[in-house]
Amino acid sequence: MRARTALQLIRAETTIVVFLSLFLPVLVRSGSVRESATKAAPLLFICICTWIANDLDDRERDKINHPERPLPVGSITPETAAIVYFVSLAASLITTRYCAPSDVAFWYYLILFLALSYGYVVELLPAVKAFYVSGAIALPVIIVERFYPADTKLYKVAVSAFLFSCGKELCMDVLDRLGDPASLLHQLEPNTVAAIAFGFEIVAVVLLALTVSGRVAFAFISAISCIIIVAMFAWRHASRRRLAVALMRLPMLLGVYFLF
Numbered sequence: 001m002r003a004r005t006a007l008q009l010i011r012a013e014t015t016i017v018v019f020l021s022l023f024l025p026v027l028v029r030s031g032s033v034r035e036s037a038t039k040a041a042p043l044l045f046i047c048i049c050t051w052i053a054n055d056l057d058d059r060e061r062d063k064i065n066h067p068e069r070p071l072p073v074g075s076i077t078p079e080t081a082a083i084v085y086f087v088s089l090a091a092s093l094i095t096t097r098y099c100a101p102s103d104v105a106f107w108y109y110l111i112l113f114l115a116l117s118y119g120y121v122v123e124l125l126p127a128v129k130a131f132y133v134s135g136a137i138a139l140p141v142i143i144v145e146r147f148y149p150a151d152t153k154l155y156k157v158a159v160s161a162f163l164f165s166c167g168k169e170l171c172m173d174v175l176d177r178l179g180d181p182a183s184l185l186h187q188l189e190p191n192t193v194a195a196i197a198f199g200f201e202i203v204a205v206v207l208l209a210l211t212v213s214g215r216v217a218f219a220f221i222s223a224i225s226c227i228i229i230v231a232m233f234a235w236r237h238a239s240r241r242r243l244a245v246a247l248m249r250l251p252m253l254l255g256v257y258f259l260f
Helices: 003-009 012-030 033-057 059-065 078-099 102-116 118-124 126-147 153-175 190-211 215-235 238-247 250-259
Strands: none
Touching: 003 033, 012 033, 012 126, 012 250, 033 059, 033 078, 033 102, 033 118, 033 126, 078 102, 102 118, 102 126, 118 126, 126 153, 126 250, 153 190, 153 238, 153 250, 190 215, 190 250, 215 238, 215 250
């Protein structure tokens, strides 16, 4: 398997962000690279098996919605992807068992459960897909809070992460309508869905602004606000909507700062 294919298969950019969303907050608070890596390792493997399972389940739909992905392109066979999936699934279970404290392990297993049930949501409950995915995205923040319960701002950061993800997922659902099962959201005009999505993004920014203080935090909030504004203008042009969705991933990357 080529390195590029492997990175595409595991959605390396998103997997790294999820890993860092736990690794960096623990590192800042504990000062221990070993402790941080140990607590974040299960999330790494959970993400890898999640994306592979998603690609295996969606390989027919992806021929329409995402033909550039490894399975539709044919740069990796389903059999090889399945082997990597089972290895990463085993690694996620083992690392959760031995690296996560017993009182926090439930949250790791919950993320894994939600990830592996995603295919049923897409097929049978597509109207709630965006909210389902966003709930799973917010759970790593809850894990950080479980390790450091005195840091009450983390609950608000988790809600912001949920809202940022909802906005991005709703816009992505508009782009993927051709290959996705019909749902109640398909009855709404794309611009109506986008208005709701960007409304979620704006509420998330306001919530962050009310949660934190300081010049650095203000700089991050300003940067996130500018990105959302640019994404809104990009969305107005049908040919630039995938660019808009790509831009909507950046607030979650920058939002890792607010976990410190």
